[in-house]
Amino acid sequence: xxxxxxxxxxxxxxxxxxxxxxxxxxxxxxxxxxxxxxxxxxxxxxxxxxxxxxxxxxxxxxxxxxxxxxxxxxxxxxxxxxxxxxxxxxxxxxxxxxxxxxxxxxxxxxxxxxxxxxxxxxxxxxxxxxxxxxxxxxxxxxxxxxxxxxxxxxxxxxxxxxxxxxxxxxxxxxxxxxxxxxxxxxxxxxxxxxxxxxxxxxxxxxxxxxxxxxxxxxxxx
Numbered sequence: 001x002x003x004x005x006x007x008x009x010x011x012x013x014x015x016x017x018x019x020x021x022x023x024x025x026x027x028x029x030x031x032x033x034x035x036x037x038x039x040x041x042x043x044x045x046x047x048x049x050x051x052x053x054x055x056x057x058x059x060x061x062x063x064x065x066x067x068x069x070x071x072x073x074x075x076x077x078x079x080x081x082x083x084x085x086x087x088x089x090x091x092x093x094x095x096x097x098x099x100x101x102x103x104x105x106x107x108x109x110x111x112x113x114x115x116x117x118x119x120x121x122x123x124x125x126x127x128x129x130x131x132x133x134x135x136x137x138x139x140x141x142x143x144x145x146x147x148x149x150x151x152x153x154x155x156x157x158x159x160x161x162x163x164x165x166x167x168x169x170x171x172x173x174x175x176x177x178x179x180x181x182x183x184x185x186x187x188x189x190x191x192x193x194x195x196x197x198x199x200x201x202x203x204x205x206x207x208x209x210x211x212x213x214x215x216x217x218x219x220x221x
Contacts, residue, residue, distance in 0.1 A: 006021055006022050006023050007019060007020070007021050007025065007031070008020040008021070009033070018107075019031070019092070021102075024094075024099050024102060024103070025094050025099075026094065027094055027095070027096055027099060028093065028094060028095070029093075029094040030091060030092065030093050030094070031091075031092040031094070032089060032090065032091055032092075033089075033090040033092065034085055034086030034088070034089060034090070035057075035059070035086045035087060035088035035089075035090060036086040036087065037053060037086075037087055041204065041205065044173075044204035044205050045116055045117075045173055045204065046114050046115070046116065046117075047071075047115040047116060047117040048070075048071045048114075048115075049071070051071070052076075053087060054081065055076055055081070055087070056076070056077050056079045056080060056081045056087070056088075056089070057074050057075060057076055057077060057087055057088040057089070058074070058075060058076075058077040058088065058089050058090075058091065059073060059074045059075075059088055059089070059090045059091070060073075060090075060091050060093070061090060061091065061092045061093070061110050062092075062093070062095060062097070062098055062108055062110060063110055066108070066109060066110065066111060067111040067113065068110075068111070068112065068113065069112075069113050069115065070112040070113060070114045071114075071115070073112070074088055074112075077089070116172050116173045116174070117172075117173055117213075118170035118171060118172045118173070119170055119171060119173060119213050119214060119215045120166050120167050120169075120170055120171070120213060120214055120215070121147070121149075121166065121167040121171060121201070121202050121214075121215050121217070122164065122165075122166045122167075122202070122210060122214050122215065122216045122217070123140060123149070123164070123165050123166070123199070123202075123216075123217050123218075123219060124155075124157055124162040124163070124164055124216065124217070124218045124219070125138075125140075125152075125162060125163045125164075125165075125183060125196075125219050125220075125221055126160050126161070126162045126163075126218065126219070126220050126221075127163075127220075127221060128220055128221065133185045133195070135152045135153070135154055135163055136151070136152075137185050137186045137187070138152045138163060138165075138183065138184075138185055138195075139152075139183075139184050139185070139186060140152075140165050140181060140182075140183055140184075140199065141181070141182060141184060142179045142180060142181050143180040143181075143182065144178060144179050144180045146177070146178065146179045147167055147169075147171065147177075147179050147181070148167065148168045148169070149165045149166065149167055149168065150165050150166050150167075150168055151165070152164065152165050153165075158218075162218075166214075170213070173204065173215075177201050179201065180198075181198075181199035181200075181201070182194055182196060182197055182198065182199055183195045183196035183199055183219070183221060195221045196219060196221045199217075199219060200217065201217070202215035202216055202217035203215075203217070
């Protein structure tokens with residue numbers, strides 16, 4: 001349909017697509033597109049209450065506002081998903097305002113913002129064999145100073161005795177965080193001893209039993 005009408009739908013940047021045309025389409029013409037979920041971790045990184053990947057959704061463009069939350073304007077529709085179809089059908093209407101903006105070289109745009117959830121980081125440290133370090137002297141610290149953690153407490157998990165600490169605040173999920181975590185012990189002489197030099201940030205989807213709003217990481221030292 002796009003070739004027959006002289007339209008070209010092209011990806012112009014990461015997460016950005018542009019509709020190009022040699023000749024402007026007619027007013028009130030409608031272009032229908034499908035949105036697909038290509039990242040299997042989408043639901044882990046996206047805050048979207050009530051979202052069902054198997055359900056059918058619709059999006060009408062242009063939207064009332066240029067920039068808006070995706071979960072607000074993408075709404076469930078009372079239709080069944082077709083085989084091979086995307087999760088969301090986009091209806092792009094060629095309004096008078098859209099066409100006039102294109103004529104003067106200032107095309108309209110729609111920015112859909114997907115929000116990431118904020119979670120607490122939970123760490124369970126399991127010692128390899130006997131240890132002479134009291135729980136009260138253990139500290140999980142961030143050399144970059146971005147994340148603060150609670151005091152350690154002993155608990156039983158996965159059939160073993162573990163030492164647990166959680167972040168004092170919720171952290172927005174990211175692909176990378178820029179923090180530098182390490183497990184240390186404060187000796188009696190106020191000397192700091194490094195027990196685990198590099199502690200990785202927790203990864204989503206590894207421990208489904210961690211509870212809502214918690215990202216868990218299990219480490220051995």
